[in-house]
Amino acid sequence: MAGLIILAGGKSSRMGQNKALLKVGEQTGLERILERLSPLLSDPILVTNEPHLYEGLPVQIIADNYPGRGPVAGLEAGLVASKHDWNLLVACDMPFVSRKLARELLARRGDYECIVPMRAGRAHPLFALYRRSILPTVQRNIQADVLKMGAVLDASRSLYVEESELGQVDDFEDALFNMNHPSDYEKAVEKGLDGA
Template identity: 30%
Template sequence: MLDTEPDPNRFPVTGLILAGGEGRRMGGVDKGWVTWRDKPLIAWAIERLRPQVAQLLVSANRSLDRYRALGYPVVSDPPEWRFAGPLAGIAAGLAAAPSDWVVTVPCDAPLLPRDLVARFLAAAHAAGAFAAADDADRAGDPLPPVFFAHDGTRPHPVFLLVHRAHLPSLAAFLATHRRRIDAWYGTLPHRAVSFADEPDAFANCNDPESLAQLAATVR
């Protein structure tokens, strides 16, 4: 392995699939079980993310037995933040993750990058984030940046690489009743990771129209 590459054995990553929303734009259905190309969206997310991570968690607040039957641990929003948006799921995932680093993805992006974690780890390595995390463990400061995906045109803040040392700041942010992911990590050190060469990988299916459009355009 090149010296410029992070060692995945030293820096294992937990994958967290966010499937805990109310699905309002999808008519209130549990979005993870909406079918795209004869397979539920949650299955597409697992297929893409599972080979990239050491462990996998699913964030869900409904259909819990159905999600558990997929064979991965399921975490739910804390009662005080139930259905408070993706940040509540991220908080639950950070609290439950067996590793220090967690990659988050939404359940409604069936084409998510197959090299998502590799690129995040490379960016974190280049930024010295692993050393910063070690320093934070010893001294409490500084914390490593939060890394988010950018397709060359716009950010995709649900796609994150985050260290669980940021859980206290996330809990404090949620306590203010704010919910925007980028507003939270905007208060912290953060870095964009470019995926400009594969922008279509972030196409999502958060309403029936986008689901139909993706089905029509992707061959």
């Protein structure tokens, strides 16, 4: 079994409000992520610097060990806290995450350390699998002020999985949809009303 690490540490400055708690349909984005992925992944961890906002959710709530250093610091905190060798990292602003895509990434673990979906030539490191063995690399990068997720992938045994290799994942595009701006949230609400 693999673990689940959800990042909710950003300032949501472009959105103007907390993205994790925005409702899409009857649930918040965070609740949707937990409902969709909990059957496949265990011991969910929420990395946030505002723990009081998430009290009562069925997650272990932790703070960044390196506050203000972005997603790579959230990955570091999650890997330190996790009991699992492998963990799926998910950003809190992805309300249509796909269990099918997560299952396909898990099936490719092998001898890799990072397994990352690709769409239209772009890697998506905020819906990707990470092995705990990368923790020293992540920590070195943070201490050296190298904060791009791509630098972690470049320094690790990474497998990039192209959309064309995932024909059975029929919700690939929606799975990687994220809400950065109010217009993205409007689209998410429309999709949610359509049953996505």
